[in-house]
Amino acid sequence: MASYGWYKPSVPKKVDNGIKAVNKRGAFGREWWGKEWIMRLERFNDSARLARGRAYARKGQVTGLSVTSSGVTAKVQGSRTRPYSVSIRLTPYSEEEYQRLLGVLGLQPVLVARMLGKEMPEAIAGICRKEGLPLFPASFRDIEASCSCPDHAVPCKHLAAVFYLLAEAFDRDPFLLFTLRGVEKDALFKALGGTLSPEPAPESKRKKKIAEPLPPDPESFWHAAADLSRLPALCHEEVNLPAVLVRRLGPVPFWRSKMNFIAEMEVMYESASSCIGDIRLQSEAAEAESRG
Known part of the structure; x- marks a missing residue:
């Protein structure tokens, strides 16, 4: 029987200005939505790659991480000279599904009021799931994910690192979950009867105009x-x-x-x-x- 011996694991190149996870040990995700995102990820995948992904996230190997209604893009520095390109996309709601979502939320004024207060009530996830409009992926088949690394596993450690950082992003802004479904936060707030404006400086007291929204692209x-x-x-x-x-x-x-x-x-x-x-x-x- 041939013996292939033991191979030393590759060591990623150091990144000076990467995005380091706030979480230094233990489980990722502070709020229920961040925890739910990680629970789904860890249910779908093997622990070895996820452990390496957590290490990459904590070391700051991820750079250029962007979250838009078109999906997530990022660069992850591995052991090779050039960083790998990572993309993640959830199936966006169709126009009909979006209108159905607005209709259902319109019947829940208390929940809508909390959402306009920038809260994400846990009941929202149940309502969306009941209507066939899940916020979270039911399986990894619901996610379009790719990485330019040679590892054919999905997710590889580079994808896993981005997933863990996304949990922290969701902790700060849970409405990014709707963004990944193709629903921009400012458009959602407007449709629900509220407004979304940038947070002002605490010391600033003069009257200001609201900044114009970002362009479609x-x-x-x-x-x-x-x-x-x-x-x-x-x-x-x-x-x-x-x-x-x-x-x-x-x-x-x-x-x-x-x-x-x-x-x-x-x-x-x-x-x-x-x-x-x-x-x-x-x-x-x-x-x-x-x-x-």
């Missing part, structure tokens, strides 16, 4: 418009909403600091705006003096 947020000719003119216009671009992004699912991200960015934007104003006044004064 989130990728376009990160690219400048083709025509930048108006940029000098815009610098002279008063901006009455500091950190407007940051506020358009809304809460950051994988923000790890205890400080309020939007509030801190507002302070920085206001400080930068004040400095730019001073520079502009100095420049205008120097120009006027040179004209004599």
Whole structure:
């Protein structure tokens, strides 16, 4: 009988700016929805790959993690030079299913009120399941998941790492579960009769406009418009909403600091705006003096 010997497990390359799990030991998921997500994952898969996935999540091997209505995309650094590409997608609700969901929720005013208060009552999962609109996957066949690594197992450790980080994202914002079903949170809140606005800075007391929503294609947020000719003119216009671009992004699912991200960015934007104003006044004064 041939002996194949023992192979040393591969060691992932270190990542300097990866997304490290807040959870350092024990079970992932603090809220019922995060726990439910992990329970489904661990019910579907073998423990060895899941253990390595937890280690990857805690080491910060995952980068570029994005959650949109089109699904989840991420990069996970393994032992090879280039990180692996990971994608996860749940079956989105059809328009008919979405309207049915709204109709059922409309019969539950107490639950809707709690949802508009940014809570996710556990009864919501039961209502969705009863209507054939499950929030959570019933089996791994309900999930479209892929990884560019050579391991053909689904999920591999790279996919598992992303799944564990998603549980922490759900803990912070349970409505991401609806996002993965193709239902954007702001559209859901509007349909339920409420509004969803970015969280304001605690110290800010002046009246502000609400930031415009993100474009339908989130990728376009990160690219400048083709025509930048108006940029000098815009610098002279008063901006009455500091950190407007940051506020358009809304809460950051994988923000790890205890400080309020939007509030801190507002302070920085206001400080930068004040400095730019001073520079502009100095420049205008120097120009006027040179004209004599």
